Amino acid sequence: MKRTGIRLAAAVAVVAVAVTSLSSCGDSGAASDSKSLTYWSMWTENEPQAAVLKSAIAAFEKDTGIKVDVQWQGRTVLEKVAPTLVTGKVPDLVDHTDDKLYPTLAQPGRARDLSGVLAGPATGEKEKLSETGVQRYMGHLRKSPDGVGTWMIPYEVLSVGLWYNGADRDVKAPATWDDLMDTCAALKKEKRACIAVDGDQGAYTAWWLDYLVDRIGGDGTMAEAIKDKTGAGWGDPAVKDAAAKVAELVDKGYLIKGYDASKYPEQQNRWAEGKAGFILNGSWLPTETGKFAAAGFDARFAPFPSVDGGKGGATTDVRLLGFCVPRQARHADAAEKLISYFMAKKRLSGISETAANLTPRDDIDPPKGLTGVKATLESTQPREQLAGSTPEFNEKVLFPAYQKLFFGKTDADGFVADVKELHRAYVKAQG
Secondary structure: OOOOOOOOOOOOOOOOOOOOOOOOOOOOOOOOOOOOOEEEEEOOOOOOOHHHHHHHHHHHHHHOEEEEEEEEEOHHHHHHHOOOOOOOOOEEEEEEEHHHHHHHHHHHOOOOOOOHHHOOOOOOOEEEHHOOOOHHHHHOOOOOOOOOOOOEEEOOOOOOOEEEOOOOOOOOOOOOOOHHHHHHHHHHHOOOOOOOOOOOHHHHHHHHHHHHHHHHHOOOHHHHHHHHOOOOOHHHHHHHHHHHHHHHHHHHHEEEEOOOHHHOOHHHHHHHHHOOEEEEEEEEEHHHHHHHHOOOOOEEEOOOOOOOOOOOOOOEEEEEEEEEEEOOOHHHHHHHHHHHHOOOOOHHHHHHHOOOOOOOOOOOOOOOOOOOHHHHHHHEEEHHHOOOOOOOHHHHHHHHHHHHHHOHHHOOHHHHHHHHHHHHHHHHHOO
């Protein structure tokens, strides 16, 4: 994925800093009537989101007289922000995904409380920003240790679910795991692949396990297993059951041929060409595969199916992308004004119309192909996908153990044993 930031730099350096228990407004030394601000963005200058932001910034400068020094830093922006938390020369505004912003700014208590922005109307509007649909996603954000829950204002929403071709008479959205298996069996009889996946993408392959563990064991089961420092969480029966279901996909040949040796985006493009029935992927998929889609291809999104007897509810993966103001920002007031300005419907609509992504506002229509994603997000509870706050753990523990299972080199018992062993070694190495 190139546009939205899910496939970002693996881990962001987190600077260990002492955090004092000061009020969110009193510790930054911020001015109250700033005439400028510095904004470091995760986008590069030639991306669609950057075009939308540029337009809004130009209008903001004209309307307010506040000068914005914007630097298009790209996906590694937070690696550059982290050292400034020690020097104090921080940018006034940054943006990124919530899983990257949390460990860099929120967790160490370095993120400003933006609840005032959420409680007020976006610039030029009467309705509170929290009442436009944005509030639905705020509960997804983990609170910082100092109790700040609104350390980010999201302007783009990403999700992951099961995609299929609505024009394919042999494929339909499965309500349950058994429904999916029945469709896979029918497609195999027709010598068609059921599921496409790019095997070189650890997160893409592990979404199958992630969703299944939570559908079977209950929401948050996967995250608890990852957080358990003893490694015992992997002994939860839901983990083994989920791993067995993944092994079934492999053993029955339901995964597209060559997935274990493919390089992104080979298999997602083959899916768009009609070479497979389903793909578990993100809301960015229609944009990325559009030029490869077969004639009449109708990309549709479905929630991950339930599992009969499972404890998990109808939750949907969410990753938020948005603004954060460092607590040390000297022009935080101007940064908040820019956030409020950009979150107005007339400007935020560009994320849908130009960047072809979802926004958190209910009154902004989704781009073509993402209607189903928006409907699903509005009717289900959001959940954190693949414990996004643990990228290093995923790379060193989960993905290596899981790859053996997903590539047919071990079974469910073997996976559980492997992940426990790697987990304990990882914790020991961390001291």
